[in-house]
Amino acid sequence: MRGNKFTYTTVLAAHVALGIAVFAAPLLSKVYGFLVLIMGTVLLLNTKNKNNEALVLAAYAVGSEVLLRMTGGNLVHEIGKYEVLYFLILGMFYTGFSKRSWIYLFFIMLLVPGVYIGATTMLDGVNVRKAIMFNILGELTLGISAIYCYQRKVTLEQMQYIIKALALPLVSVLVYLFLYTPSIKDVVTGTQSNFETSGGFGPNQVSTVLGLGMFCFLALLMMYSKTRKEQLVHLGLLLIASYRGIVTFSRGGVFTALAMMAVFFFTLFWFAKLRTRNFILRLVLIGFVLGSLVWSYSVIQTGGLIENRYANQDARGREKEDSLGGREQIAGTEIQMFMDNPIWGIGVGNNKGYREQLTGIVAASHNEITRLLAEHGAFGIVALLILIVTPLFLYINNKAHLFLVSFYIFWALTINHAAMRIAAPAFVYALALLNVQVTNDDKNTLHREPSVPPQTE
Template identity: 30%
Template sequence: MFIFFNSLKQQNKSFFWFIVHVLLGASATISAFPMIIYFYVFLGYSFINLFNVNATHRARLIAEIIIYFASFEGLGRLAGSDPFIPYELGKYIILFLCPLGILLSRNYTAKGMIGLVILILSIPAVLFDESNQVSFNDIKFNILGLLNIGVAIWFFSTLNLNLKTLINWSKPLVYPIVSALVFTIIRTPNLDEVEFTLGANFATAGGFGSNQVSTILGLGVFVFSLAVLLNYRISGFKWLDGITLGLFTIQGLLTFSRGGMIGGFFGVFVVMFYLTKLSFKERSALRIPNFKKYIVPVGILLFIVMFAANLITGGMLLLRYMGETQGTLAGSAEKNLNKITTNRSDIFMEDVDLFLDHTMLGVGVGASSYLRDEYKGYAPHVELSRLIAEHGALGLIIFFLFILVFFLNKGHAPESISKGILIALFLMGFLATFHSATRTYITPLLMGISCVNIASISKKNKKERRKVSVKTVNRFKYQPLDLDQKVPGQL
């Protein structure tokens, strides 16, 4: 039987699926219904596939369903497909499918129990409201992201993968983001007609929230950069991957929303740092070129892209990333942390005041927006401040549990390349909470994926490597990035 995700990940079909998602993004600018039909047809077919794969593969297939279909959240929001594709699609998919994956995997880990503790500690603040103004939608908006993080950490920590499978996941993760990129490019007016100011730009974000779009496009920058660094193809052609990376970069920069792009670039630098730790033997086994030779060309390309974007915006882009505003340029406002962070630091401090007044259990989920003084009515933008204000000391414990998960992930990755990818994924998801709270699926999904367990070579296998063929060696630690090659446990 045709297995959808096998086809989606095969290298010889990369160009076909790349074009399919380009067309999905283009058609969504006219009507959301082609994308909606595609979404439900393949979602339903993927569940049928669950009954046609080996039972040991079903939990992994659930993970791929989550990764791919949750990633349609961005395109759905841009195309206005709610309620057919819900506004918070990714959160619903993660919340309902991760428990199913846990039941199918039947593999319980200490790291997974941290996710369960996060879920338990989230509950008390749902039971009361210090403002007496919180609605059900307020609770749903503020708590779903946190619950998603808990179940995602729990489920993905039960999965044991090889490095090749982890890299294969880049395609279901990024293809729907390619659709979102195409949508924003088509919906962007003639750049000569766009008025660039020192604030976020909705026109270049497809008419939607630039902060969320920037976060999604920043993830696209990371995944396509990873493809260049690891010498594999997402679109099927190296040159097309390079062009797509350039488009992600320039479109993301033109949104004038900094957090998502900074997160994407940061993730790339993390992976590059860990690649420097690979020996020549390891690079050869993984078929990874010496990435150092790409530093100068990539640096030049990045400079050209940023220079062009700055030129297009009349110099406003550079000023935006320097933290300038119209007021600071005119001399009527002081350039300080609050101006640079677009009021986030003051909202943070007001949340700290709420925490100090309600230290034990906080003010209740959703109540912080109604209890602030100067920034009353503003939705939380920093998840840490929301946690301590609304969950009190329990929220602070949850935040430290996030940090614990990071160090557990860092300590258990078997070698440099998998360690670099997992750390980059976690940090991009975590950093997104400091500018977008948990508004998108990006944070729980990336933090969840970062918890998977990557297979390592046992001491016994190391001794046996001298006696086995090169083909057999590739079954263990260092997998060549031939993504069509079948390996044990791969769907």
Template identity: 30%
Template sequence: MIVHLLLGASATITAIPMILFFYIALGYSFINLFNIHAKERPRFIAEIIIYFASFEALGRLAGSDPYIPYELGKYILLFLCPLGIVLNRNVSGKGMIGLIILILSIPAVLFDESGQVTFNDIKFNILGLLNLGVAIWFFSSLNISLKTLINWSKLMVFPIVSVLIFTIIRTPNLDEVEFTLGANFATAGGFGSNQVSTILGLGVFVFAVAILLNYRISGVKWIDAALLGLFTIQGLLTFSRGGMIGGFFGVFVVMFYLTKLSIKERLKLRIPNFKKYILPLGVLLVIVMVAANAITGGMLLLRYMGETQGTLAGSAEKNLNKITTNRSDIFLEDVDLFLDHTLLGVGVGASTYLRNEYKGYAPHVELSRLIAEHGILGLIIFSLFILLLFINKARAPESISKGIILAMFLIGLLATFHSATRTYITPLLIGISCVTIVSNKKGNSKKKPQRPKRQTILASKNEIIAAASEESPSLY
């Protein structure tokens, strides 16, 4: 935690320490990849993807491109997921959905109805979809325990802590910040507030779930609570709503499924009575939101109510397009393109140049981009995402697994409605949600009975290491 706090702070001055750390850690990870047992390599590749892809946001904020590429997460997913597929060779039905998505995405790359699409346009719009395909294919081939899934969330959140520290340090004195009813770049570290809000919202989700399940990310409960408060207030102050709404929604999904967890399941998973954490967590979040609204002079609440300067002054009508910052009208124009080019769409990247009123605007909603640029094939692709959601839900072994998997999938999916697939968040979270969680019964059926506590304590060093590597039902 200290290392990542320092990385975020140093990146506000120079990107060099972060770049050096990134490549040293990445190189060391690949050395370890070939020193571990072959059966462990697919899981280890997944952990490399989760951790290093999460440096994308910090790299963008620190301006480290090309040393840490602007779309780092997309490149890591695109190159390492196929490697994991080759090493694992475990084919599943969900994996085939990822392969079908890859195949269906190809035709729209081959033509351009606008005549203006560049290679960068194609790369910008297609990489996210390709990432989704390979991530679904690879992660669905993995069988992991619930404990491993929890540990993955820690890997994912450490680089996000660096982003938090960067944005806090780069934020000017709040008395000097002019809060209006639009996105605020000053509180987003000087970068795109929509993307930063998505990252910070994910941090809110991970730390809130850590508190609910009573496990530690930093190692100290009050530090985790403090970081949750900082993630919440900084995310709210970006005035970009989508990412924060997604994070809060994910927390509510997990809470809903926790209420369905039986006492027997809770004891089996060694999960404490989470209900005693709901009230403190709720109070903390309410206090933070009230404080953020006070800091902004009440503008934060108006922003989340969908107000703009025009609607407050009475010069503009408050409608869906105003509330969604023009996204609904862009969506409708994309639908018109779909109706005119239903079969194969207008081609990847071409929708930007073919709209009428919003010509030149990059796609913000992945669903409308899919149908406009890929036609009926894009509609099939999105339908496969929804099918995947129900498959993941049905195959999760118990309530807590269902809650976490569904929350991750929905956070990733919701991000496509305000940021398309601009960040690594969508393919990574949807990919992770496709893993197979091995239930306790299934995971322990072939194992020898565990030693009594005294024998475990007196075990040799090698036995302790071997025991620690086994999948355990404990979340701790």
């Protein structure tokens, strides 16, 4: 047991060092990205996916995607999604998949007509392959991830390795962000999403992964912290991720994290015994206090501008005309595209060009729901219904999956403000389809109270 704890501490320290290294020498980011792929392949070939190593490796690829993007470490821009596909397909080669996952094979087939229409009607001057892959790769990643995860049995204790794999690269992201912008006061001048506080990368995507990190660190704190030291580390990471998520000035990731955490607390409360319920209520109260302190610190560091941002005001305190940064208008054009082409849609990859012709606005979609409708028409409606209904149907007989609803909410909220620009919403959606089993060790995990001092070994 001591060896395991030491190993986890060492891995955490290694990811702190990684954040420092890629900031000091950006070339190391490419080395890191290459090693993730090579070492993951070696591990999977050696283990033959006996313990769902493919799932852990895919989770790590998801967690490292934004780190690699912000530090220039990607060999290919969308390599995070390609790695998820690669690890999971290789994993299925060894351990197969459920025959009942045919529903997600059908989901993938529903996308084919839109791809064909897009490929044959693309505007002149547009790179057809790039346009189609940019717009379809997120759905393809979701479909393959869902086929792998559908009713695949994992224990509640094994879920910790998936969550840790998602969270560990985000430790490096946090270190990098602090090195990139040590003083928030010096770079915040308005209420728009801030690239400087987001490591020079897209605030929306950074906010999204930090929001996911907030939930992961909370889950590790509540469920899988076996010592006081681990509790303090996870609590500290939760608070730091919350602060850095807030000061990106991109609200979507923070709101999504709060929704995930609220549902997680409710789920734990619902299934807990009376004594544990009282303990959970105390934790919620403590959470409000700590959250208020993080918010207050953020207000001080931003000179009060973060309050304006969340109140939908500009730097002078004036109400903004739109509350979602123009996303309403973009989504509106996509609904119009669907109304004009309700059966077949306009085709994958035509969204941006069609919008420019329709309104003069040059912008990519931020909403995966309206984009599905616009590009796939009636086929998009059926595909969307599959995505919405299936996890909820599975939950009826999968109550041991304590994270299911939170994962589902992450997908549902994220695709409404950040589409599927990164692999996280596609992969996390698939995690909601896992069939979580409770063992005797898992029961001990469920009843452990994180603030109870660890026993002497």
